[in-house]
Amino acid sequence: MTLPSESPSIAAPTTTNGIVTRGVVKSFGVGDAKTFALKGADFSASEGELHLVVGPSGCGKTTLLSVIAGTLVWDEGEVEVFGTRLNGLDKGSITEFRRRHIGFIFQQFNLIPTLTLVENVSVPLLLNGVSRREAESRSAELLGRLGLGGRERKRPTQLSGGQQQRVAIARALVHQPRLVICDEPTSALDRETGHQIMDLLAGVARAPGRAVIIVTHDPRTYAYADRLTSMEDGRVSGVRHGAELKEFLSNHR
Amino acid sequence: MYRLALLMLLGDRSKYLMLVGGLTFSALLMTQQTAVFQGLLSWTTSHLRNMRASVWVVEARVEQVNETKALRDTDVNRVRSVRGVDYAVPMFQGVLKARASDGSDKQIQLIGLHGGSLVGRPPVVLRGRLEDLRLANTVVLDEVSAERLAAGRGRPLDIGDSFEINDREARVVAICRTERHFFGYPYVFCSYDQALQFAPRQRKMLSMILAEPKPGITPEKIAESIRRETGLNAYTTPEFERATNAWIWKNTGIPASFMTTIILGFVVGVAIAGQTFYSFVLENLRHLGALKAMGASNRLLSGMLMFQALTVGLIGYGIGLGLTAVFGLAVLPIGQPPFLLQPSSMVRTLVAILIICTLAALFGIRKVAKLEPAVVFRG
Ligand SMILES: Nc1ncnc2c1ncn2[C@@H]1O[C@H](COP(=O)(O)OP(=O)(O)OP(=O)(O)O)[C@@H](O)[C@H]1O
């Protein structure tokens, strides 16, 4: 698959070509009810790779992903995404940062049922101030490349789960974000469709200047990883790539 | 995005119809009840438009146009001698019994006008000559009395026909048009002297004095002078209208009962629109969260909700106003119930509807403002 061309680079001077978190701490609640979802997470991911984040339920995967995406305020630690330090940004700038540079793919697809596919996909472009005409033509084109040509005017509920997730992928990519984050993108899909979606995401990830981070529970997806980060109890407990990753994968067949 | 916001709402047929329906109902209730109330209020001051005068002089305790406390005959001259008064004439006003063609008694509003000047004459004369009132035993009927006094006769009374007022013969010399009065009695005009003969004899027969200022002097000015110099009460037409309205507000339950319905319309609007819109927002919360994650600012999302709410508000207002107009067109020819749709009350209803929609949107906006975009990652 050919991907949308490179997006303009992020404003701040680039110090790293990827995503780095150092010692991120995040707690929920106060007093006795206070729980730590992240207890000093050090994570890194570089561009051109598909990153999987795995670990037992409740270990903080979703929380880490939310922090990196700038949708959740954390307590301590450093977060840097393609050279932009999120620590220094105020709320408005973080919102703008998400709008321009991050694509989201959710477990439940989260397409708006009352809008057509092309309208759903055009949302990130509209949010970035692209005109409706151009937004819809770019969206329709991308839907076509994702195998949904001719269905632009259908509604999400008229599609299968796999097709809906492809629409969600189109929506996540249409504004050519540098970072695409996915929380359990395949868990609502059957085996075959799950593989198709992972193929697609792997293609996206390997374009230069872009990174894809996928949180997953699904061992079927491990084989697609270029790098696999394991988490445990609010911390990163291991990173595998290259030969190490191959060995890990052969144990998980 | 505003277009998509609208599509999101339109796509939810049942909520959309519920919102438009509720707001239509609310707008209809508010404008229709206001129009009926304004119509009713205007009926209470129709004397002012059926007998036109610059200044109305009444007994000192009279607070509104429908109340009569007799004056002394000598009061006319006292008013005439007030500086700035060009002329002042006596006027009789009373409810009398007249005999209809079938022999039944009908109540009429008898107005006796100064024969020389005919000041206080009705605004529209349809047939005949008002001046013929100077002849003996003559009257001018409005269309309603011409109809009502002809009971059992097949066609309304007309010029040349006769009937009895208080057992005295009255001959019709003209037909005029009047605005309906609150009490519903039809108008019969005659000369002041004639009225004194029709009406049962009493010690004091003078109901009001109608006065005109000299050229270059305002009615307000001579009303003020008359009050000061004679101790009588004097009102210009707008003053008398305001005083009558104020009297109605103070002394009758009519405004309160209309206000109750109008407030009910507002409350129903807030309840239906607020409830429906809030549940629309709740049902779309995950989508709104997703939009927020994708970088929609609170401001944009609030604007979208506001836009949705105001759109249904304007649609509901339009339909409600249209239905009120249809109601008005249906009842105006019948003349019952009263109906007066004023631009100011249309604007007031519009403002009320916009407030309702803003309130409805605010509940949603508060919810969305507090929404953490990270919720979209939770299953
Ligand atoms: N909004 C919240 N309020 C309170 N506690 C929370 C909240 N979000 C997460 N937590 C807690 O933080 C911890 C980490 O949650 P998180 O969702 O990041 O885990 P996860 O690894 O994604 O789990 P799963 O695999 O089940 O999705 C859990 O103990 C969870 O209960």
Ligand SMILES: [Mg+2]
């Ligand atoms: Mg999770």
